[in-house]
Amino acid sequence: DKIKIGVSIPAATHGWAGGLNWHAEQAEKRIEATYPNIDIIVVSANGASEQANDLEDLVSVQNIDALVVLPFESDPLTVPVQQVKQAGKFVTVVDRGLSLPGIEDVYVAGNNPELGRVSGEYIRERLNDEGKIVVLRGIPTTVDTERVDAFVETLDGSKIEILDMKHANWNRDDGYEVMQDFLSRFPKIDAVWAQDDDIALGVIEAVKQADRTDEMFIVGGAGMKDIIKRVMDGDKLTPIDVLYPPAMIATAIDITVMKFTSNAPVEGRYILGATVVTQDNAENFYFPDSPF
Amino acid sequence: MTDAAVHAVNPDQQVRTRLSGRQICKSFGSAQVLFDVSIDLMAGEVHALLGENGAGKSTLVKILSGYHQPSSGELVLDGAPVTFHDSEAGENHGVILIHQELNLAEQLTVEENIFLGREIKRGWFLDKATMRQEAAKLLSQLQCDVDPKTRIRDLSVSDRQMVEIAKALSKKADILILDEPTAVLTGREVDILFDQIRRLRDQGVAILYISHKLDEIKAIADRVTVLRDGRHITTEPVAGLEKDDMARLMVGRDIKQMFPDRTPGHAGDVALSVRNLSVDGQVRDASFDLRRGEVLGFAGIVGAGRTALMEAIIGLRERSSGQIERNGNPVAINSLQDAKKCGIAYLTKDRKGSGLLLNMEMRPNLTLLALEKFGRVIIDRKAEEAALEAAIEAFDIRAADRKSKVGDFSGGNQQKLLLAKVMETDPEIVIIDEPTRGIDIGTKSQIYHFIGDLTNRGKSVILLSSEMPEMLGLSDRIAVMAAGCITGILEGNDRNEHEIMRHATGISGKQGVSVHE
Amino acid sequence: MNSLERTERSASSGFTIDFKALGPFLALVGLFILGTAINEAFLSGGNLANIFTRAAFIGIIAVGATFVITAGGIDLSVGSMAAFISGAMIVVMNTLVATLGAGIETVLIGVVLSIVLGVGAGAINGLVSTKGKIEAFIVTLGTMGIYRSLVTYMADGGTLSLDFEVRGVYRPVYYGDVLGIPVPVLVFFAVAVAGYVLLNMTPFGRKCFAIGSNEQVARYSAIHVDRVKTMTYVIQGLCVSLATIIYVPRLGSASSSTGVLWELEAIAAVIIGGTMLKGGYGRIWGTVVGAIMLTTIGNILNLTDAISNYLNGAVQGLIIIVAVFLQRGDWRRKKSK
Amino acid sequence: MNSLERTERSASSGFTIDFKALGPFLALVGLFILGTAINEAFLSGGNLANIFTRAAFIGIIAVGATFVITAGGIDLSVGSMAAFISGAMIVVMNTLVATLGAGIETVLIGVVLSIVLGVGAGAINGLVSTKGKIEAFIVTLGTMGIYRSLVTYMADGGTLSLDFEVRGVYRPVYYGDVLGIPVPVLVFFAVAVAGYVLLNMTPFGRKCFAIGSNEQVARYSAIHVDRVKTMTYVIQGLCVSLATIIYVPRLGSASSSTGVLWELEAIAAVIIGGTMLKGGYGRIWGTVVGAIMLTTIGNILNLTDAISNYLNGAVQGLIIIVAVFLQRGDWRRKKSK
């Protein structure tokens, strides 16, 4: 019988999650082609409780051997993932850690506070510790809160003033509108922390429309190809991007597969850094064929 | 006089006034519809309320039963002033009103409607068995063989009215007010209702009865109050009044001639010919010809299939077989639009359910059927206003306010508007189903003359009516239906009540076979 | 009309009604056959238990929605209300751990709080729309935003998480079973039976039908329209609170993304079950079947990876339309009337 | 009744009606005053232009929704439809660049495609619900899932981005202006005027009112009920396609998150504007004002940092309820009838 590996991720409802889905599907194709005895099953959910349903189904009807899960939210999925573990499955958790220690066999961690910190440090440096900035936040969730808290903390002790923070829900339309309103409100803005590349795209259009491109720069996050391209081309508006690659799901799947294909012990934590993409290294992170 | 008024009261029962309205005034917005009207309802007496359409009868009785509050004036119950804040308060004091417009929830069943708001309970639960029994008992008392489990929307209008009456009877009224209960009833049902009214009167119930049918007033009422334009005209014993007197009091003038002079035999070529038309389970093999300039009556007991036949002709119901010819040419009528193109118009008997948009004003209602006449691209509002002006004039529609919703109109004025709406298409052939339902006698005569004019201009009319005088007074020929079949077409001297009844009950003519065989 | 015709007519309409009532069940059976065809594991006891347990959340809420919709209203706030109530329960229970410890009392207080909040929130929806004479759509759209904001605020943008000790005590309410039947399924069943009795066998239910069918008639029949309508929202709130009570031990947390779009699912379950969106006709069993159908569709999509994840929504949409088409039941008959 | 009374009454009721029609405008004026009080920047030309331009999207869609709702229907699919049409436009225009170059022709073909898709999608919604006799709620819930899936599928879960050269050509459709008035605002105005004329001055509009008010009466008035209802969905589809045509050049991209919840916003705009959810009464100008109100509320919240971000939704919800309450207009009068 085939070895079944279930992959449970959030549905492609915004850019980053879309990238996640794409990388998961790519990994599925690649691995199933390489190892005929491995079957990867990718399911996506629109919310925490739907994801809990998916986990149950992967165990009860698909009878998986291992689970790779990127929890919609850490907390509500802690117990459902624990159930999977208790059913004797190998568990890999990606990006958002569970609230109880010791459940997962492997943890492939993105690092949300790190993303906030790196972005904050860059802005401090660029502005010489002085200036006015605005922040566009994501959907009010733990991911967003962790990033923003770390960002704000990093700015402590500088003379950088955060004019205001508003939620743009990791959505480019919202990013556009919120930025428009910031632009009408604040005559002088030195930098924008958009936190996410989808939001950043909306912000760019709003700044262009207001004809204030020379006044400020924008820091996004994630590593969307459009933004990486801009960084690569030396666009002054987007000097850098901070990586938070959805490809981490592929890494996690690969690690999990290794458990069944090699004898090497597979366990532990794999922490991905929040790499800063600059014009110099952008080429390494530009994948024109990816949908993200 | 007083003797006459109380002739039927038990000897041991005192004549006493139960409920009075004193100096009642009522305004809607700034329009006053009642001016200082007073009325006394006495135990064991049937009191009739007469008046033209829009005179304020329904408004008055709604005030008496708590549905409306008077703008000024007071109610007196058994000698003491009383205020009914709502209809529930009225009902708690034994005042029950049967509305002119049906008030039934269409999606509920007969039984559910009868006990709506006063469900019989066992503990916390509905006692459905008892309610069903009671409902069946009430209905059988009214000789109405409707299944209590039927949904109201599946019932004919007259059955619905019987359900309303059953509902009122179940409420144990001390003071029973009936607002045009017979407008939609057939002769047999009217007789049954009158038996019930007499029974209640003999038990000492005070009854207020509204109708435009003066025969009925003569037959059932002891005293009559006449309203005109919201004002009290007179209250007197019926015994001393002839029908003509009542009509004069109501209208304020003499009604010379009820029906138009129609010279029989002036009819021309065949305008519409129906051959072997059947509708599954409702009509079988109906054939008839309609000539230019004639009024062809259709008689029959309720459910005989007249409406079904007509709706099948104009494409509102599916035909299982049959051909239709207009002026000798076969036509395919599969929808009302097709019928309209063939110059056929249809006036429904269900003005509330399929006739008028009650939440809209008059203008859009009037022109809805003939919209293209008022512009194919943009509706010409001026033309609409002009048409409305003309219709108000022609049909004597009395609306206090042109902008108010049609649903607020008096019943008779709604009917007139409906007639005007259908006539707006300027049809060659008009099929009218119960055209004078709820219409006062003066206007009725106007409508009859209007039909006469139509035929004089070479148009043809099919008349469905359960009012025998109307049928006899207007029709050149009368087709009679029984159980889905046309059992005979009566001409000349055969057009009389006796022949109609013989055919309608299937005693005579082509046998009325059960259509469900 | 002779009596022969009469009997026949009512007999035939009786048949139609039976068939119509069966419609949703037939559609559900169809789904079950589809599921089994795709994967035999579908019919396994574990999977069926999962389906019914999941259907319990949305189903319980949908039972409440059946009342609201039957009486001619609509409630868009149920999803956020569930999130808000979960959040409040968690905050209070966590606080109580310090004083009462993580025992039954703490959970019970949480449960009582949930019911109080549910009833209160429902009453607000009902009173604002009836007394304020504002379309229920607007009122509940408004409260939807309000409750969702409140939970976000309580959680400070993050997640509220139930104390792990309390979770242990509370756990059986979701994960436990009685004679092999999961507790949520039992609660669902009880709510459905109670809902059925209330809607079909009590004066209150009848008044809901009457109001949805024709408010004016209801008013003229001495029904306190505003009061009954408000009550339907209170029932809806109570159902949300019951659903929340079994939801909290499942995931043990609440955040701003809890219960998103549940309102749409609940309304869909109600309509799939044959209740009319315009009011006047409601059917609890239909709603129950509707909720199970929705859950089953989601489950079936997890049975196979033949369909791209991206197309899940499309398949789901198609199945819903087809199921409702089939369950209408009159597709077999010719156009009548 | 004498003529004096008659005039008097109609005068007074004329006043009432006018006040009701003014309701939404007054509520909007209230919002503007609030906005100015919070931040003077509110009244700046740039900000006002932003508000009206943003309102254009939702407003154009809401004009279509006014027809659907007036005729007694509902369309939940508009948001996904917009996403799907945007996606299809982008894919086709990108493909055309290779053969036709990034010129006007390419954009024009994209625009034509958008209209064809919009009309087609609307026709599908209309025909399935009328001919299949399925509640519009279910049909459009289904197509909502279908269109959203299709765009996700086309975009491979990611984002479809319009070729940058084409963007340059297409850009003025969103960013351009005529005599200082942004193009989207002009389009919005044109659509609103056309919608007003169609709904209030043509036989078609009259038929929509009639059907929403009482389908049976409409049928007895020789109206092709199914045809007119289907047409309302087609108009809705056309409006979605127009909105999409001005949406695409704004950010030049489409993804599965495009247009999420637009249906709720559009319906809310319609209802805020005074159209009745049950059908039978619709008001285009109300809808326009409703759309502007919704956008303004969002804008005002962005102009202040007095309110915790987490409570945005609550404030929004409250303002909507209060605005609708105020605009009802009869709060000042005593309960009558």
Ligand SMILES: Nc1ncnc2c1ncn2[C@@H]1O[C@H](COP(=O)(O)OP(=O)(O)OP(=O)(O)O)[C@@H](O)[C@H]1O
């Ligand atoms: N709710 C209302 N709002 C405004 N006007 C009303 C309302 N109810 C009745 N009217 C007006 O009051 C007048 C009297 O109406 P009412 O129904 O009492 O007449 P009626 O005597 O019963 O006539 P009919 O014989 O036609 O039934 C009419 O002009 C009617 O338009």
Ligand SMILES: Nc1ncnc2c1ncn2[C@@H]1O[C@H](COP(=O)(O)OP(=O)(O)OP(=O)(O)O)[C@@H](O)[C@H]1O
């Ligand atoms: N909606 C309906 N559903 C089922 N049966 C109906 C329906 N409408 C009418 N019928 C039945 O069809 C037959 C013909 O009804 P129809 O209304 O045509 O009778 P009618 O002779 O025109 O009655 P009336 O004298 O009241 O006008 C009757 O048996 C009636 O009960």
Ligand SMILES: [Mg+2]
């Ligand atoms: Mg009357």
Ligand SMILES: [Mg+2]
């Ligand atoms: Mg008939």
